[in-house]
Amino acid sequence: FLESPRYASGYTALFNTIGFITEAHMLKPYQDRVESTRAFLDIITDYMQGHSQELIDHKTRAQEYDRNLEHLSLQWELDSSKVQEMEFMGYRASYIPSKVTTGDRLKYNRNAPVDISINYYNSYRTTDSVEIPEYYLVSAAWYEVPQLLQYNGIQMRRLKRDTVITVESPNVSSFRFLSSPYEGHFPLLDLAIEKRTQERIFRAGDYIVPTDQENVRFVVSVLEPTAADSYLRWNFYDEIFQQKEHFSAYVFEDTAERLLEADPSLKEKFTEWLEMDPEREKSPYQQLSYIYQQTQAYEKEHLRYPVARILK
Incomplete structure (x- = not known):
């Protein structure tokens, strides 16, 4: 598996x-x-x-x-083109009427051993990979993540003062959680990330995690958001998915009109965004929401992954 x-x-x-x-x-x-x-x-x-x-x-x-390493695989899928035969020692099986349910049940005849040649699939191919950065910057606000890194012997150091750093900043563009609990969690099933190069403020006490260390596979596998079992997928950063600040449409309508009149580039972006999906024209609230997200009132932390990357 x-x-x-x-x-x-x-x-x-x-x-x-x-x-x-x-x-x-x-x-x-x-x-x-x-x-x-x-x-x-x-x-x-x-x-x-x-x-x-x-x-x-x-x-x-x-x-x-x-x-x-310069790159590391994050996701895989079964490569069904690579197969080998395996001799499997089992018992002859049959389905017989169940004495409990209204259907049939599987029954193995342990007096009838049988050798079966089966196909064995043991190869997987990479479906997603990432260029390994030189450093990860990890917010101290989500304290469980630095603790887990320390428990696993990961080397890191803390910022001594608030610092503005140009980083590659992952932002969540779409997501879907599992609808029922699994191992005490509701993991992220579908996740799309948009990477932006921008200046971000990192606070005193935040962590710098170098990738030039012997356990780099662990570092990348838990801090890269789209990795199969990243900390983001396992609900350690769920707060970023909740938008705390909102607008009232009847109040923001006039503000949105003034913003589009005063900023031609914003109006052009809005028009392009609207034309990308005809369904958007059916939702005035979604349109106002897009404009609101371009303003300073929109909380920057919403859908912004608290772990940033500094490339080599």
Whole structure:
């Protein structure tokens, strides 16, 4: 399966550490499951003891390789063009009438073992990647994120004073959350980001996270907003999706008219925006909202990702 960072083996891979997820099948007796899991742990422990220096050397080389990466994959999809055959030892299966429900049930005949040749898909291709920046700037206001970075051994330092910095600033242009809870969260399913180069004020105490460190894969995988399991996707920055300040249409209508008359470039942008989607002409409120978002009254933090990038 696609072992993204949410899974134990995907998480360890971010640190160039080999991870295993064992499965003791529920159809086997409990004692057999316990003993097979223990046997696996014994074998792994013995191997690590006998090959410790080799494992350390491989990890060191992998970390050095990562420090020189210029791009990193963020999303993947199954590559069905790459397939290999695998011999699978199973039991003959059939569907028989259920004694509980009104349908049929799956039944394995454990007296009829069978060897089956199946297709095994174990290759994925990149669908989204990113150029690794030189630094990430992380707001201290969302304190859980710096804490998690520290827990994972990420090197960073704090700004000593308020500073204006020119950065690449990601802004959310569209999004959709999962409609039902998953692992105690409502993760972001769909997410589109618009990157803007702009000056932003960073406050004393905010964090500078360099990417020139051995665990750069972890840094990029949690701080890049569109990464498969970024902190943004897992609800650590949900406040940015709520717009706190709004306008009253009957009051703002006159203001919007004056703004368009006084600023030809704004009027041109508004006209272009309107023509991009015929549906927008059906919503006067949406039109006023677009104009409002171009004013200083609109809160800059709305849909602005609190993590910025400084490119190399």
